[in-house]
Amino acid sequence: MAEKTQSRNHRNSIINNQLLYLKEEKGKPSLKMVYYVVYRAPRETKGRSLIPRRLRALDCKQLGKSFWEIGEKESKANKVLKALQKNYPILLKRERQIRKPHFVKEEDAYDVGSLVIVAYRMQKKVKREKIRKFLKRAPCLRLCRSVYAFYQQHSRFDKENKLVDAQRFQGFIQEMHGEVEVVPRVVIVNLDSVGTLLEEIKERVENEVSDIIKGYKELYYKILNEEFDKQLARSTMTKLNGRFRRVRRVASFYEKWLKMDFSKSLIRPYRAVQKVSSLLSSE
Numbered sequence: 348m349a350e351k352t353q354s355r356n357h358r359n360s361i362i363n364n365q366l367l368y369l370k371e372e373k374g375k376p377s378l379k380m381v382y383y384v385v386y387r388a389p390r391e392t393k394g395r396s397l398i399p400r401r402l403r404a405l406d407c408k409q410l411g412k413s414f415w416e417i418g419e420k421e422s423k424a425n426k427v428l429k430a431l432q433k434n435y436p437i438l439l440k441r442e443r444q445i446r447k448p449h450f451v452k453e454e455d456a457y458d459v460g461s462l463v464i465v466a467y468r469m470q471k472k473v474k475r476e477k478i479r480k481f482l483k484r485a486p487c488l489r490l491c492r493s494v495y496a497f498y499q500q501h502s503r504f505d506k507e508n509k510l511v512d513a514q515r516f517q518g519f520i521q522e523m524h525g526e527v528e529v530v531p532r533v534v535i536v537n538l539d540s541v542g543t544l545l546e547e548i549k550e551r552v553e554n555e556v557s558d559i560i561k562g563y564k565e566l567y568y569k570i571l572n573e574e575f576d577k578q579l580a581r582s583t584m585t586k587l588n589g590r591f592r593r594v595r596r597v598a599s600f601y602e603k604w605l606k607m608d609f610s611k612s613l614i615r616p617y618r619a620v621q622k623v624s625s626l627l628s629s630e
Contacts, residue, residue: 382417382424383410383439383464383530385490386431401430410528411466413491428537435543437490438536439464445499446534448604456538457545459488459605461499463513464530467520468493481519483555484593485511486600488544499531504603510596548601549609555594556612562587563619570626577627584623591616 384407388395399409405426408416417424428436439462448460469478486504488496497513498504505512511519513529520527535541566583569575575583598609 379419379441380443381419381441382421382427382536383415383441383533384417384424384427384431384436385411385414385439385494386434386436387491388413389434398431398434402427405430410530411468411494414464414466414494414528424536435540436537437540437544439530439533440536441530441533443532445532448498448606450606451538454538457541457605458538459496459498459535459541459544461531462488462496462533462535463499464490464494464496464528464533465513465516465520466494466528466530467525469520469523469525473523473525477523478520481511481516484509484597485516486597486604487511487513487516489547490544496533498604504600505596510600545605545607548605549607552594552598552601552609553612555590556615559587559590559594560616560619562590563616563623567619567623567626570623580627584627588620591620 386398388398402409402415405423406418407427410416415427417427424438424440428438442461444461446458446461449458450456451458469475482495485495485497486501487498490496495516497516501510501512502508513531517527517529562583566575566580566587570580595613598607598613601607602609
């Protein structure tokens with residue numbers, strides 16, 4: 348009985364947080380224009396402990412391991428950027444207006460528009476592979492470890508609601524009893540940092556495509572060498588096809604949101620698909 352009550356309370360907590368999130372989306376007059384920063388933590392232990400001390404000395408508030416609230420003053424934000432200049436800092440600012448993604452000619456950089464930041468903390472026993480697998484359905488920017496940025500107007504490019512947005516990811520983390528910090532209506536200030544984020548997206552998509560192709564090739568040779576029976580071969584083919592559809596959906600979202608072109612990458616698996624399909628139909 349106690350377990351059922353605890354589970355019900357947990358679900359209610361998730362629903363309440365989501366309702367608060369939706370209210371936040373509508374905007375409030377009291378919404379503060381606050382600066383935030385994320386950075387890539389150095390690998391050496393000494394550097395990792397030094398940065399938080401510097402940020403606390405600048406009176407910043409820690410929201411996640413490498414995610415901090417700076418405050419409302421631009422001068423303070425500039426001091427933080429200087430302190431983190433060797434750690435790939437990304438300066439963020441909360442704004443009242445929703446900003447659409449667009450190319451900024453003066454800076455020769457792409458403005459990704461308004462974002463929803465989701466930062467989380469999980470217990471050590473939670474398998475991170477489960478989170479990584481869930482995020483494969485999420486078109487987002489990985490700002491640093493455990494901090495992701497989702498497009499504020501996700502539904503514009505995902506009308507069928509088949510992908511993971513900020514709210515769905517928040518609910519997933521909460522269901523796993525993780526702590527979540529959500530900050531909507533945020534834009535990236537230092538646009539020179541966007542190029543690296545886009546390159547990382549490109550690498551993730553291309554790695555997933557390559558892994559899918561590898562799966563089709565392995566399946567082809569296992570069928571050819573009669574290592575798989577027909578039922579297992581078709582089941583494996585169905586799973587690979589599902590992964591391919593998923594990466595196409597995610598890539599399509601990026602193409603609309605960030606104007607990235609994945610056409611050359613997405614055409615690569617078709618030859619492997621045709622070879623397996625032909626082999627299965629000939630049996």
